Amino acid sequence: MNAGIWILLVLLAVAGVIGRRLHRYPGGWKYAFAPEHDAARRDLGTARDTLRDLKRSAQKELAGARASAEAAATAHRRRVREAEEHLAYLREPGRGGFRAEIDGLSLYEHVLAVNTDDWRGDLPLHDISVRSDHSPTAGHVYLVAPNGRQHLLTYPVADIGEEYVRRFVVDVHNAVSDAKAFQQERASLIRQAGADLRRIRSDTGERAEAELRLGEVTARQGNDIRIPRARQDLDAAQDRWHALTGHRPH
Structure with missing residues (x-):
């Protein structure tokens, strides 16, 4: 790969970083990069990160509980099916192997x-x-x-x-x-x-336990005020950025 292509790739990467920064912190170059607006960017970034981390954690926990419930249900159905097939074989063995x-x-x-x-x-x-x-x-x-x-x-x-x-x-x-x-x-x-x-x-104990765990996680997350509060904090941070720059960030 020649030097010209390397330079082009570097320029494209830099352009991507700059474009992302301008998108995250709209309003122009100075609001996205100038040191005097570090605090405002940090305020908005922290609110975004807090909400993102809380949502990811909740989604991961809920997905794990759902996966456990589905795995327990699948395992129980498999055991029942194998037992049914074994009984059916004994009743009607056919030719066999x-x-x-x-x-x-x-x-x-x-x-x-x-x-x-x-x-x-x-x-x-x-x-x-x-x-x-x-x-x-x-x-x-x-x-x-x-x-x-x-x-x-x-x-x-x-x-x-x-x-x-x-x-x-x-x-x-x-x-x-x-x-x-x-x-x-x-x-x-x-x-x-x-x-x-x-x-x-x-014998549905494991299945019932997994479903109970899923219900507990769903109920607890439904009553968890941290994500709504973090969303309110982000709204407030977006309002402050809009008041500063005239542009409301996403």
């Missing part, structure tokens, strides 16, 4: 989804059985549905290795065990989740 898959079979937390040429549907894990055997050329998976219907799926070794088929069947066995345990505990879990939801809904 995905676990593993093999051609034609997808294992989820609560169901085994079957998609073959002869049948499509979800088999509830807690009501099925599964086994496998293997020949030199293929792996065979046998499924028994809750209604007793049997399904046979064959996987040529050339397409899917025997080890992969065995591992999938082991995964299904383990998922069946987990699903049966879940079903045995489900009624108890639903009762506990319902009790937890009622407790969380009624």
Whole structure:
């Protein structure tokens, strides 16, 4: 950057400072800069600063109280929503999370989804059985549905290795065990989740405390005479400046 540009930037900065000073203290150069009017400028500036600082402090306090009340309300709603979702899941668990898959079979937390040429549907894990055997050329998976219907799926070794088929069947066995345990505990879990939801809904202590704090701050600020008094003091200082210069400052 050459010297000319630096000089231009300095001049612009100086012009900005001067313009702001003339705007804050209207009436001409001497009222804005002359030493004999220092006291008048200080009188007006102090009144402005006092009102500004009081308003900023009050706004900051009120904003903090509002933010706390909103955060407490949001946190309570989130806890209620999570408890509702957990209870809804226990009542209607659906498929649950995905676990593993093999051609034609997808294992989820609560169901085994079957998609073959002869049948499509979800088999509830807690009501099925599964086994496998293997020949030199293929792996065979046998499924028994809750209604007793049997399904046979064959996987040529050339397409899917025997080890992969065995591992999938082991995964299904383990998922069946987990699903049966879940079903045995489900009624108890639903009762506990319902009790937890009622407790969380009624646990509004933090929210109420934050709302009370907001109400206290709002009421106290509404009765605080410092800002109205500071505004009156600024009006008086502006009147004095107007009487001195013939111009009323903002």
